[in-house]
Amino acid sequence: MPGKPKRILILGGTSDARELASRLNADEEFFPVTSLAGLTSTPEPLDGETRSGGFGGVAGLHRFIEDHAIAAVVDASHPFAAQISANAATACEETEVPCLRLERPAWEAQEGDDWTIVPDVRAAAFTIPPEARAFVTVGRQEIGHFFSRDDIFVLARMIERPDIDVPAWAELMLARPPFTLQQEKTLMVARDIGVLVTKNSGGDATYAKVAAARELGLPVIMVARPVKAGVASARDVDGLIALLEEGTA
Ligand code: NAP
Numbered sequence: 001m002p003g004k005p006k007r008i009l010i011l012g013g014t015s016d017a018r019e020l021a022s023r024l025n026a027d028e029e030f031f032p033v034t035s036l037a038g039l040t041s042t043p044e045p046l047d048g049e050t051r052s053g054g055f056g057g058v059a060g061l062h063r064f065i066e067d068h069a070i071a072a073v074v075d076a077s078h079p080f081a082a083q084i085s086a087n088a089a090t091a092c093e094e095t096e097v098p099c100l101r102l103e104r105p106a107w108e109a110q111e112g113d114d115w116t117i118v119p120d121v122r123a124a125a126f127t128i129p130p131e132a133r134a135f136v137t138v139g140r141q142e143i144g145h146f147f148s149r150d151d152i153f154v155l156a157r158m159i160e161r162p163d164i165d166v167p168a169w170a171e172l173m174l175a176r177p178p179f180t181l182q183q184e185k186t187l188m189v190a191r192d193i194g195v196l197v198t199k200n201s202g203g204d205a206t207y208a209k210v211a212a213a214r215e216l217g218l219p220v221i222m223v224a225r226p227v228k229a230g231v232a233s234a235r236d237v238d239g240l241i242a243l244l245e246e247g248t249a
Pocket of ligand 1: 012036037054056076081084139
């Protein structure tokens with residue numbers, strides 16, 4: 001008789017987390033509990049159990065792991081979500097529960113790319129030359145850095161409306177990836193874009209804009225990923241499940 005499934009806490013907010021929840025839900029050895037930050041009003045459906053909202057720092061996450069008999073934590077949060085990853089590493093150390101990271105590889109510049117790599121979103125906003133027409137895809141939380149540049153045009157694309165006002169020199173575009181190469185090229189040409197600003201998110205769903213910039217000969221301001229805690233990690237769901245089987249055996 002198979003034993004009780006092991007409860008795996010997935011720190012979500014990414015398509016990889018969603019895929020992992022679906023795979024674990026179909027596996028009788030595991031039961032996925034996905035946690036979302038609660039910032040998106042209409043998150044896509046997830047298999048298994050879900051919860052939403054912050055835990056209340058390391059102490060809250062520590063309590064959650066104990067109260068819900070979590071056998072392992074998979075940090076499948078976005079590469080740019082630095083705080084929750086740090087909290088997970090610490091809470092797992094404290095509770096002696098394995099912490100694994102699922103992180104798709106970063107994009108790498110290839111021939112024909114013209115990238116300026118910057119350390120964070122704020123630096124990206126300062127790097128845009130005056131008078132430029134910028135296509136900015138850094139999400140809604142940090143878009144304010146660009147809205148305060150009244151000397152440029154900003155095409156700001158994001159999934160949900162930001163909490164701040166959109167200034168007259170910016171255009172807001174609400175859309176959910178994936179986008180095709182042709183869609184991205186058409187958009188960039190139609191808005192007469194001169195520079196693309198993006199986080200180095202990695203993965204396929206949002207890569208078309210980078211390929212489009214290359215094909216159109218446009219420069220890219222690429223925000224580098226923050227450095228995260230050194231926990232055992234996998235680049236895809238198959239690799240993560242193999243780690244999980246070893247780590248919880
Ligand atoms: P963050 O800076 O790392 O986290 C800020 C706080 O939000 C955390 O301390 C935690 O609150 C709460 N939080 C974050 N992720 C959570 C989760 N999965 N479950 C429960 N609480 C969570 O995160 P962020 O950059 O604001 O990102 C928030 C969420 O959006 C993440 O789940 C991330 O995967 C997703 N996301 C982020 C980006 C990005 O560019 N940053 C892009 C796409 C998706 P407490 O301390 O109270 O626990």
